[in-house]
Amino acid sequence: MPITIELSQVRKVYPPSFTAVDGVYLTVDEGSFTTLLGPSGSGKTTTLMMIAGFETPTSGRILLAGRDITNLPPYDRNIGMVFQNYALFPHLTVYENVAFPLRVRKRSRAEIDAAVARALELVQLGGFASRYPRQLSGGQQQRVALARAIIFESPVLLMDEPLGALDKNLRHHMQSELKRLQRSLGVTVVYVTHDQGEAVSMSDTVVVMNAGRVVQQGSPRDIYRRPKTRFAAEFLGETNLLTIEPAGSRGHLQLGRIKGGPLVPLPHSATAQGGLYSLRPEDVTLARSAEDGSFGPAVVEEVVYLGDALRCRAAFPEGLALWTKIPAGDTSLLPREGETVWLLWQSENLIAVSQN
Amino acid sequence: MGRCHKVSHVQPVYRSFGYGGLSAILDLSTVLALLFLLAPVVIVIVISFSADSYLQFPPSGFSVRWYANFFVGDPTWVHAARKSFVVATSTAIIATVLGTLVAIPLARGGLRGHSMIEALLLSPLIISPMITAVALYGFFAGVGLIKSIFALILGHSILALPYAVMNVSVSAKALDPRLEQAAMGLGARPVYVFRRVTIPLLAPGIIAGAFFAFLASFDEVVIALFLSGLDPTLQKRMWDDIRLEINPTVAAASTVLVAVSLVAFSAAILLQRFLARRIAVSAARDDS
Amino acid sequence: MAAPAVIFLAGLFVLPVGQFLLGSLFDPAFTLKHYERLAESRAFLVVIENTVRISATVTLASLLLGYPVAFRITTFNPRLAALTLLALVLSVWISLLVRNYAWMVLLGREGLLSAGLLRFGLIDQKQSFLYNEFAVILAMTHVLLPFMVIPIVAAMRSIDPSLIRAAEGMGARPLAVLRRVVFPLSLPGAATGCVLVFILALGFFVTPAIIGGRGQIMVAMLIEGEVNEQLNWGYAAAYATTLLVLTLAIFAVFHRRFGMQRLWGGATK
Numbered sequence: 001m002p003i004t005i006e007l008s009q010v011r012k013v014y015p016p017s018f019t020a021v022d023g024v025y026l027t028v029d030e031g032s033f034t035t036l037l038g039p040s041g042s043g044k045t046t047t048l049m050m051i052a053g054f055e056t057p058t059s060g061r062i063l064l065a066g067r068d069i070t071n072l073p074p075y076d077r078n079i080g081m082v083f084q085n086y087a088l089f090p091h092l093t094v095y096e097n098v099a100f101p102l103r104v105r106k107r108s109r110a111e112i113d114a115a116v117a118r119a120l121e122l123v124q125l126g127g128f129a130s131r132y133p134r135q136l137s138g139g140q141q142q143r144v145a146l147a148r149a150i151i152f153e154s155p156v157l158l159m160d161e162p163l164g165a166l167d168k169n170l171r172h173h174m175q176s177e178l179k180r181l182q183r184s185l186g187v188t189v190v191y192v193t194h195d196q197g198e199a200v201s202m203s204d205t206v207v208v209m210n211a212g213r214v215v216q217q218g219s220p221r222d223i224y225r226r227p228k229t230r231f232a233a234e235f236l237g238e239t240n241l242l243t244i245e246p247a248g249s250r251g252h253l254q255l256g257r258i259k260g261g262p263l264v265p266l267p268h269s270a271t272a273q274g275g276l277y278s279l280r281p282e283d284v285t286l287a288r289s290a291e292d293g294s295f296g297p298a299v300v301e302e303v304v305y306l307g308d309a310l311r312c313r314a315a316f317p318e319g320l321a322l323w324t325k326i327p328a329g330d331t332s333l334l335p336r337e338g339e340t341v342w343l344l345w346q347s348e349n350l351i352a353v354s355q356n
Numbered sequence: 357m358g359r360c361h362k363v364s365h366v367q368p369v370y371r372s373f374g375y376g377g378l379s380a381i382l383d384l385s386t387v388l389a390l391l392f393l394l395a396p397v398v399i400v401i402v403i404s405f406s407a408d409s410y411l412q413f414p415p416s417g418f419s420v421r422w423y424a425n426f427f428v429g430d431p432t433w434v435h436a437a438r439k440s441f442v443v444a445t446s447t448a449i450i451a452t453v454l455g456t457l458v459a460i461p462l463a464r465g466g467l468r469g470h471s472m473i474e475a476l477l478l479s480p481l482i483i484s485p486m487i488t489a490v491a492l493y494g495f496f497a498g499v500g501l502i503k504s505i506f507a508l509i510l511g512h513s514i515l516a517l518p519y520a521v522m523n524v525s526v527s528a529k530a531l532d533p534r535l536e537q538a539a540m541g542l543g544a545r546p547v548y549v550f551r552r553v554t555i556p557l558l559a560p561g562i563i564a565g566a567f568f569a570f571l572a573s574f575d576e577v578v579i580a581l582f583l584s585g586l587d588p589t590l591q592k593r594m595w596d597d598i599r600l601e602i603n604p605t606v607a608a609a610s611t612v613l614v615a616v617s618l619v620a621f622s623a624a625i626l627l628q629r630f631l632a633r634r635i636a637v638s639a640a641r642d643d644s
Numbered sequence: 645m646a647a648p649a650v651i652f653l654a655g656l657f658v659l660p661v662g663q664f665l666l667g668s669l670f671d672p673a674f675t676l677k678h679y680e681r682l683a684e685s686r687a688f689l690v691v692i693e694n695t696v697r698i699s700a701t702v703t704l705a706s707l708l709l710g711y712p713v714a715f716r717i718t719t720f721n722p723r724l725a726a727l728t729l730l731a732l733v734l735s736v737w738i739s740l741l742v743r744n745y746a747w748m749v750l751l752g753r754e755g756l757l758s759a760g761l762l763r764f765g766l767i768d769q770k771q772s773f774l775y776n777e778f779a780v781i782l783a784m785t786h787v788l789l790p791f792m793v794i795p796i797v798a799a800m801r802s803i804d805p806s807l808i809r810a811a812e813g814m815g816a817r818p819l820a821v822l823r824r825v826v827f828p829l830s831l832p833g834a835a836t837g838c839v840l841v842f843i844l845a846l847g848f849f850v851t852p853a854i855i856g857g858r859g860q861i862m863v864a865m866l867i868e869g870e871v872n873e874q875l876n877w878g879y880a881a882a883y884a885t886t887l888l889v890l891t892l893a894i895f896a897v898f899h900r901r902f903g904m905q906r907l908w909g910g911a912t913k
Contacts, residue, residue: 052541053540053541054537054540054541073540074537074540074541075540075541075542075543075544075545075546077541078543079541080541080542081538081541081542083534083537083538085532085534087532087534087535087537087538089535089538089539089553089557090535090557090634090635090636091556091557091634091635100539100542100544101542101543104542104543104544104548105543132634134636148542149542152542152543378818378819378822379716379719381712382712382713382715382716382719383716385709385712385713385716386712386713386716386717386728388709389709389710389713389789389793390728390731392709392786392789393731393732393735393786393789393790394731394735396743396746396747396749396750396786397735397738397742397743397746399746399749399750399756400742400745400746400749403749410754411748411749411752411754411755412754414756414759454648454649454652455649457645457646457648457649458645458646458648458649458650460645461645461646462646467646473646473650476650476653476654476658477649477653479657480653480657482843482891482895483661483847483888483891484846484847484848484849484863484864484884484887484888484891485847485849486847486849486864486867486868486884487661487664487665487847487864487867487884487887487888488657488661490664490867490868490871490880490884491660491661491663491664491665491884492656492660493871494660494663494664494667494877495656495659495660495663495664510656511656513652513656514652514653514656514657517649517652517653521649568737571737574739575737575738575739575740577739577740577741577850578849578850591739591741594741594742594745595741595850595854598741598744598745598748598854599854606745607745607749610739610741610742610745610746613738613739613741613742614738614739614742617734617737617738617739618734620737621734621737625730
């Protein structure tokens with residue numbers, strides 16, 4: 001797919017010495033929903049601000065559809081933006097807020113009327129044109145902000161944690177709404193959030209960031225199933241981090257010793273040096289007795305009930321404790337604290353990750 | 357922006373002090389203080405309706421002759437009042453424009469020499485008005501402007517500027533810079549943003565500042581004494597009258613002055629409240 | 645954007661005032677004669693004494709009356725508190741001349757006080773209570789009281805309520821809480837009020853001029869006299885510089901102890 005936005009070696013340093021963004025290279029495909037995901041301080045918002053034009057990179061270039069916009073002021077970039085606090089003009093009605101970008105572009109009254117009506121319909125706020133922002137709830141304000149951002153039909157939409165202030169149910173609802181809107185309008189969305197669930201459920205591409213750098217970029221499934229670094233593995237979902245040392249081979253199988261745990265077969269792609277491996281809890285199953293390929297015995301130390309699933313921590317005699325996640329369907333098969341169990345997993349689910 | 361850093365409303369925990377003997381003393385002193393502050397002015401208003409031609413309390417009878425003298429009988433009074441209005445209005449305009457321009461960057465922070473500018477802005481209020489008056493007198497005499505009304509307008513503007521700045525600052529501090537950012541992101545150039553977003557949102561502070569700048573000039577005595585030229589302001593006229601003879605017309609003039617102050621003050625407060633409410637930001641309940 | 649205001653003030657305020665004050669040293673050539681004369685002038689010493697004494701008395705009176713009032717305001721419900729503060733602020737915006745004139749009406753020979761005391765037999769003929777220190781202090785306190793009350797109210801309102809609750813929880817009765825918690829924490833506010841009132845009082849002209857007698861001549865009156873009657877600008881500038889130095893000295897002491905920012909906070913309406 002053609003590339004809409006490209007950041008090339010972008011750095012942002014705030015004097016005297018704070019580096020918010022440290023050499024970021026990322027691409028956004030046209031028409032995709034790309035999320036910048038990271039903890040606070042990771043530089044994701046600063047990156048978004050540089051794409052929008054509110055911050056200027058200290059070095060590096062930003063290209064939009066091939067055009068260098070690095071130093072272009074925000075009002076010339078024609079990029080729609082939804083802020084975290086919505087930033088609705090309190091002295092203007094909903095109509096006037098949404099009409100603002102078109103007024104600035106000197107469109108005719110008739111054109112503006114039609115466009116505003118269309119935009120409000122799209123966000124399901126049809127009858128709200130004459131209200132003021134202070135008369136609206138948070139969710140409604142957010143939709144006005146959205147209408148305002150899409151009305152001038154920019155090909156790119158930036159969103160800075162727009163759902164942060166909403167409660168959980170509303171947030172889920174709005175996530176689907178935003179996705180639906182993006183699909184129907186065909187716009188390219190760059191979305192910023194620290195909520196990995198949100199990122200995973202909404203995005204075509206996730207860009208994981210930490211400490212001003214891009215840690216990994218790929219589809220949610222790619223990053224989740226094949227994290228490249230410890231940070232990516234830990235930030236997206238939960239995982240067990242295992243330190244494994246090579247321990248010879250048996251036949252064509254390479255073996256490794258998990259620190260504090262058993263001797264296990266390594267995946268085919270394992271390197272000879274051993275290192276850090278990620279094993280997702282949902283890839284680990286429990287058995288009441290030893291089976292072919294199982295490891296144990298291990299003692300169940302803690303069981304956490306999650307409603308739809310169970311998280312369970314089982315410890316090996318040498319000290320290693322592994323988390324496993326089991327659907328809570330059949331209650332008779334659920335483990336209890338103090339029980340002895342055996343654990344099973346596929347060696348291919350051991351994913352090698354680098355330390356940073 | 358959220359709440360101010362200080363608790364800006366009455367703390368209910370203080371109410372426990374509202375009872376008992378301590379509270380009686382407090383009440384007494386409060387009533388006394390308020391009486392002390394407002395009663396004298398009331399007395400002047402009463403005197404202005406006196407029928408006597410010299411100062412006497414209580415007056416022997418009531419009449420509006422002093423008002424007649426003020427408005428019709430002695431044309432110098434109305435003349436002086438008109439000059440005061442002209443000067444005060446001009447002052448308000450100058451002080452508000454300059455004050456708004458300086459209050460915005462000051463409130464945003466990051467201005468070089470920030471505390472120096474603040475100190476400079478407040479200094480006219482701290483330095484004895486006599487020093488300012490005399491200094492300006494000498495200065496304007498030196499540049500040959502001493503007979504002109506501009507000298508007085510400029511002099512009053514100096515005094516009124518801090519009030520304009522203080523009022524606009526309050527609005528400017530409450531102004532969320534992200535609103536201007538958003539406007540620019542939506543395609544508006546800086547001048548458009550200033551005109552259509554910044555200024556409307558600063559309106560409460562600007563209006564209040566303008567009114568208080570007006571009042572600061574209208575009520576000003578000392579600088580007017582020196583820079584009035586041949587044409588006295590209302591204050592200078594009153595000063596002359598008070599010094600030379602105690603004629604109850606001064607009382608009538610005083611009442612007119614109080615009325616103007618009251619109207620301007622109320623207008624400033626009410627307009628400011630009204631405008632501020634229109635641009636309040638808080639959301640209603642949070643459902644879809 | 646800030647430039648026009650700064651240039652305006654610099655050119656029309658700092659420049660003229662600076663020019664004026666420098667005239668005390670350069671008349672036109674450099675000379676110390678004005679300050680020498682000042683140092684030897686007995687009359688000036690008396691006037692400085694008057695000025696400081698009157699300003700201090702006014703400050704004290706404002707404090708004694710204003711502190712309890714400030715406290716009472718903080719115990720009002722929000723609406724009453726707002727109303728009272730509004731009345732205070734309003735009185736600031738009523739012309740100085742009107743307020744001084746009001747005192748002339750009240751304290752003059754035909755005035756309210758005279759008539760009242762006569763009626764109650766406390767005096768046997770009408771007399772004037774004007775043109776003395778009592779009248780000047782009364783009138784100046786009248787004008788400056790709000791400048792004492794408002795900073796104290798601000799300081800009291802910013803006391804963390806959990807401190808008071810903690811004290812009450814530990815068994816302190818209202819008077820003790822006042823003494824040990826509220827009072828000490830309100831002192832910066834009281835200091836702000838005192839500095840504000842004192843500095844404003846120092847520079848007063850109108851009140852001592854029309855209500856004061858010969859024993860109430862203050863420095864501002866000297867400046868005026870020297871310019872309007874004696875036409876001696878250099879000497880007037882020497883007076884003014886002394887006044888200014890005194891004012892700035894007070895400021896400096898306050899700033900060292902409390903910081904300048906308190907003053908802005910206390911002086912805003």
